[in-house]
Amino acid sequence: MxxxxxxxxxxxxxxxxxxxxxxxxxxxxxxxxxxxxxxxxxxxxxxxxxxxxxxxxxxxxxxxxxxxxxxxxxxxxxxxxxxxxxxxxxxxxxxxxxxxxxxxxxxxxxxxxxxxxxxxxxxxxxxxxxxxxxxxIPLLRGLSDGLVSDRIQQVMGIVNGTTNYILTKMAKEGQSYEDALQKAQELGFAEADPTADVEGLDAARKMVILARLSFFTNVELEDVEVEGISKLSLTDIEYGKKLDLTMKLIGFANRHNNQIEVSVQPTFLSKSHPLASVNDEYNAVYVNGEAVGETMFYGPGAGxxxxxxxxxxxxxxxxxxxxxGVNGKKFVKPRFEKELTPSDKRFSQFYLRLHVKDEIGAFASISDLFNRLDISFERILQTPSEKGFAEIIVVTHKTSLENFQNAMKKLDELQVIDTVESYFRVEGDA
Amino acid sequence: MxxxxxxxxxxxxxxxxxxxxxxxxxxxxxxxxxxxxxxxxxxxxxxxxxxxxxxxxxxxxxxxxxxxxxxxxxxxxxxxxxxxxxxxxxxxxxxxxxxxxxxxxxxxxxxxxxxxxxxxxxxxxxxxxxxxxxxxIPLLRGLSDGLVSDRIQQVMGIVNGTTNYILTKMAKEGQSYEDALQKAQELGFAEADPTADVEGLDAARKMVILARLSFFTNVELEDVEVEGISKLSLTDIEYGKKLDLTMKLIGFANRHNNQIEVSVQPTFLSKSHPLASVNDEYNAVYVNGEAVGETMFYGPGAGxxxxxxxxxxxxxxxxxxxxxGVNGKKFVKPRFEKELTPSDKRFSQFYLRLHVKDEIGAFASISDLFNRLDISFERILQTPSEKGFAEIIVVTHKTSLENFQNAMKKLDELQVIDTVESYFRVEGDA
The missing domain is CATH 3.40.50.720 (NAD(P)-binding Rossmann-like Domain)
Structure with missing residues (x-):
């Protein structure tokens, strides 16, 4: 022996x-x-x-x-x-x-x-x-050995179990963010100070690692745009359900040609997206490779x-x-200069919730504004008005982030808008 | 260079x-x-x-x-x-x-x-x-390298894209088996002679490979119990939906102590099981390891x-x-003598559809029979009777395969039973 x-x-x-x-x-x-x-x-x-x-x-x-x-x-x-x-x-x-x-x-x-x-x-x-x-989840190995001959285009992941647990509780049991967080803390899924998890920092660190491995570039933490879930309202999650959209905290690492985007943000996924049914404290990472197409790795993200x-x-x-006798041979060396995708080349659908004055022509002036910016709506939900105000939820067709941000600025100037309540990225053919 | x-x-x-x-x-x-x-x-x-x-x-x-x-x-x-x-x-x-x-x-x-x-x-x-x-899907690598230190207890897989495509069409669009098969053939997902796919033989071969890798035993093709989907009726798929059960052709490789079961069979999965939402021609393999718990690998099974x-x-x-200079080092050598799990040690829930005479005490005599065999019901569905016959669908609690097969034999002798229409294994906390 x-x-x-x-x-x-x-x-x-x-x-x-x-x-x-x-x-x-x-x-x-x-x-x-x-x-x-x-x-x-x-x-x-x-x-x-x-x-x-x-x-x-x-x-x-x-x-x-x-x-x-x-x-x-x-x-x-x-x-x-x-x-x-x-x-x-x-x-x-x-x-x-x-x-x-x-x-x-x-x-x-x-x-x-x-x-x-x-x-x-x-x-x-x-x-x-x-x-x-x-x-x-044997994930890094899957990426670096299993898809070695492929060219990875997108990695989308639920890489933080704490926030996924909270979002699942909110969506399935209608709990508020605060209640769900407390429950997560009681069960040991969230720490006493939950900041790193709920503000998306933990997920951002993981996305840095995934982006480096997938794209062979020197991605740094500061390149990641991060938005957490602590300001999410149950209202949006409930509206999302009516639109067959599931709210998840998604880490993105996307490549367009040689430009990359790395971000973490609350995102509405269409119900049919493989990540949409990943619940509780589970993690899953969806990988899209030029040759392999869609794959997903699912499992316990902690424990x-x-x-x-x-x-x-x-x-x-x-x-x-x-x-x-072959140690020290397996490292991912950067081979591309890092170049971040500018906002006019980042395309997605968007969900938008507006609080508007209930007056004639209100919706027309909103849709006119979007129309002028070449943003069209895929779905519209208008709630009955209450005290002279109504809520309008729209899901846009694909548009650039720049274009959408532009629209958000202009919306603020529109007379009929009371408040822009929220907006989120939408992925997976809503 | x-x-x-x-x-x-x-x-x-x-x-x-x-x-x-x-x-x-x-x-x-x-x-x-x-x-x-x-x-x-x-x-x-x-x-x-x-x-x-x-x-x-x-x-x-x-x-x-x-x-x-x-x-x-x-x-x-x-x-x-x-x-x-x-x-x-x-x-x-x-x-x-x-x-x-x-x-x-x-x-x-x-x-x-x-x-x-x-x-x-x-x-x-x-x-x-x-x-x-x-x-x-980088699956064998995930099993043999990623979970190398773990002891795998169960591998459950949708490992045949053709049958998964057919079952998805049946479930989502209410197509008959014949129509769905024809559609699959038109799209190139099924061959002109679909026998190997629809009768489960292709899946059985894959399960042999997975079982060998997972359990380090000399599993052979003849050890696999195989049942295909060619006799499936849309009726059961529709009843399944009412019970939140999704029909999939599942390959099982299960280990209990050092006994193993390898089988391929149409199986009802509870909607919350990760495999239940794997649709169309996609494949996915769910792995349960003693230490890692539940993981799943998802992706294109062919193409x-x-x-x-x-x-x-x-x-x-x-x-x-x-x-x-290190070729020829990576082989899975069997280290356990193969021992198959006998039917009295294979436990699961079962779905059962009966055609019964609509007479007083019919259901009582059925439930009495199951009761005597210590099989209890988790869910019961009885349809309104038509021409003196009614349909009864039950989902049992967990019981051994031997016990259930025994019940099937005794049911045949029961006066009130017209026909035992179908029965299926149920997995995933129905």
């Missing part, structure tokens, strides 16, 4: 505990894949005595990072501590010590991925991060064991590469 | 033409991935002069298989000719000549996969077949370019392995 391969963990939170559990429970699977066992040699924690969800031999725990990073027995370092600065420092040190690194840290990869990959490459080490997007499964798939790959 | 890698094609039908097109159109992507180009060196065809969908230099075509199999310039042989006997012979010859082989041939892999893999292993060659299941994308992902992997 060959000697076990030793791995070291940085962190023992939700994902770290899952890794420990998989290494224990699925040792037989690992043995079969690798012809040898995998064992956890050392785990860096902040507090050895802290009560934990899993049983673990205290001799494995350490508060000194060097016990992992400078440990000659450890071949693969698994970073599951989160945060950016310390994680970055430790990973750089591990790579410089010629250890392969697996991380689940989307924030770190979104911010410092290129630097870390360059360091890994220089040291002949693997750096894998399958778990950083889509939790347990201890699912995420640990993705981490361990990377660990197994790094170990296989070690046994074959 | 490095020298191009040369591949040889066996066959130039739908998939072969797609491979030619991707090699031409996506040469830049291939260059980037491999640091060198890929070119098609020779293509085995039956008739050089035949009119084709794509333009191809006739000097590349040959009717002599040795021009591919014994060609010293060719490193990777791509088998896309279909059929079993010749394909097997050619692939064995290619492997013995130390050429790596990529095939899209599910029939061949289902029947002779283990023999071919053993030959590949002995010759230090790769043998990949991503395209054999799920067309363009020239999608399938060619999967073929090319294998070609790229084989070439990468060549450049690294």
């Amino acid at each position: 060959e000697k076990d391969v030793s791995i070291g963990l940085l962190g023992l939170g939700v994902v770290g505990s899952g890794v420990i559990k998989i290494v224990e429970d699925h040792q037989e699977e690992l043995q079969h894949q690798l012809g040898r066992g995998v064992k956890v040699e050392k785990v860096l924690v902040r507090d050895i005595e802290k009560a934990r969800q899993i049983e673990i031999d205290h001799r494995l725990l350490t508060t000194n990072c060097e016990d992992v990073l400078a440990n000659p027995d450890i071949d693969v370092v698994v970073e599951v501590m989160g945060g950016v600065e310390n994680a970055r420092k430790y990973i750089l040190e591990a790579l410089q010590a010629k250890k392969h690194v697996v991380t689940a840290n989307k924030d770190l990869i979104a911010l410092h991925g290129p630097e870390l990959e360059e360091t890994a490459r220089q040291n002949g080490c693997d750096l894998f991060y399958e778990a950083s997007v889509g939790g347990g 201890s064991l699912p995420t640990a499964t993705a981490v361990m798939s990377d660990v197994v790959e790094a170990i296989k590469n070690m046994l074959l | 490095e020298k191009d890698v040369s591949i040889g094609l066996l066959g130039l039908g739908v998939v072969g033409s797609g491979v030619i097109k991707i090699v031409e159109d996506h040469q830049e992507e291939l260059q980037h991935q491999l640091g060198r180009g890929v070119k098609v060196e020779k293509v085995l065809v039956r008739d050089i002069e035949k009119a084709r969908q794509i333009e191809i230099d006739h000097r590349l075509l040959t009717t002599n298989c040795e021009d591919v199999l014994a060609n010293p310039d060719i490193d990777v042989v791509v088998e896309v000719m279909g059929g079993v006997e010749n394909a097997r012979k050619y692939i064995l010859e290619a492997l013995q000549a130390k050429k790596h082989v990529v095939t899209a041939n599910k029939d061949l892999i289902a029947l002779h996969g283990p023999e071919l893999e053993e030959t590949a292993r002995q010759n230090g060659c790769d043998l990949f077949y991503e395209a054999s299941v799920g067309g363009g 020239s370019l999608p399938t060619a994308t999967a073929v090319m992902s294998d070609v790229v992997e084989a070439i990468k392995n060549m450049l690294l």
Whole structure:
């Protein structure tokens, strides 16, 4: 029997505990894949005595990072501590010590991925991060290996489970945003401070990673336009239902020729779009490739064991590469200069809700304005007027973002408009 | 610039033409991935002069298989000719000549996969077949690499696009089986002789491949219980809708402890099941892993370019392995003795439609029979009687297949039953 391969963990939170559990429970699977066992040699924690969800031999725990990073027995370092600065420092040190690194840290990869990959490459080490997007879904591998010969045109994803849970509750149970958020917090799907999730920042980081992998460009976090769900009103979600539209927080990475758009925004999807029926805390990423057409990857976007499964798939790959002597060969090098798609070349349908004065010719003056801008309506909903005001909801045909934004400016000047209540992008042949 | 890698094609039908097109159109992507180009060196065809969908230099075509199999310039042989006997012979010859082989041939892999893999292993060659299941969906890679550390419990798939197209037409447009089949034939989704598709044989072959990969056992085609869709009645599909159940042809590969079940059968899925909304010619495979939980892979199950994308992902992997000198390392060796799950350990819900005499106590005697067998009903639908007969539809709670089959036998003896019209497995919390 060959000697076990030793791995070291940085962190023992939700994902770290899952890794420990998989290494224990699925040792037989690992043995079969690798012809040898995998064992956890050392785990860096902040507090050895802290009560934990899993049983673990205290001799494995350490508060000194060097016990992992400078440990000659450890071949693969698994970073599951989160945060950016310390994680970055430790990973750089591990790579410089010629250890392969697996991380689940989307924030770190979104911010410092290129630097870390360059360091890994220089040291002949693997750096894998399958778990950083889509939790347990084998997604990055699907994109980078499975669709390797294709030219990806669009990646559209529900990549944040917290917001998808909240939106599902709002849509299915008619809960307000606040109630749904509270419920999510009670169930552990949302954190005490939910800002990163509900404002779309978490999704934006994941889209940076997906856009880099899909388009081979040096996308940065600042290139992503981000809008969260905290200002969403139940009213729009209910109107959407009447129009067969489902509200989701969608991350977009679109390529038109060599220009790209990366954004995160609340979006109405037509009911027939594969992403529209992805509910609760689940994640799914829809990929459109020039040759393959439409594919979708669906699964748990978070959680201890699912995420640990993705981490361990990377660990197994790094170990296989070690046994074959071929580490450090798989990096996505940018090969296109980044060029962002300007708003006159970004086309979609739009949903728009207006509060208008109920007077003769009100709708005519609105439709006249859109008509002059060459924006036509696909669907119109007008509610009965109340206290002299009516609500008008329209879904436009496809138009450019620039054109639509232009219309929004001009609408403000229109006498008959009381307020522009809301507008959203619409995708998937409404 | 490095020298191009040369591949040889066996066959130039739908998939072969797609491979030619991707090699031409996506040469830049291939260059980037491999640091060198890929070119098609020779293509085995039956008739050089035949009119084709794509333009191809006739000097590349040959009717002599040795021009591919014994060609010293060719490193990777791509088998896309279909059929079993010749394909097997050619692939064995290619492997013995130390050429790596990529095939899209599910029939061949289902029947002779283990023999071919053993030959590949002995010759230090790769043998990949991503395209054999799920067309363009990077599915086998997701199962074998992405979920490598997990223990897969269930694979449920819509793995045949023809039957899914037919069932979608029946459900959405109320077409009869015959009309939907004819439409599928007109659109090229079904062949002139549709037997292999509609009787579930094509799906069965794919499930053999999925079951081997998921459970590491020597599953054979004869282990699969197969039932097709050719006897399905629109009546059941319509009743299903009333019960929020969607009819799909589902391939199952289930593991209970170390016993497995592999089957293909028309199945009612609850509307909330991720597979229930997979429509038209699309394929999707739902995977339940012990650690990862529910994941799903969705995409085009057939078609020239999608399938060619999967073929090319294998070609790229084989070439990468060549450049690294690590071919012939990735095979799924059976490690469990095959043991099939007996019918008393296979549990599910069932849908049952009965034609009964409309007399007092009819329903009581039926429910009494089920009650004695410990089968309880979750839902009951009774139609108004017509000419002295009524239709009763029940959905049972979970029970064993043995128990249910037992009930079916006893029903036949029941005076009040006119006919047992149909029964189906039900999955996904009806």
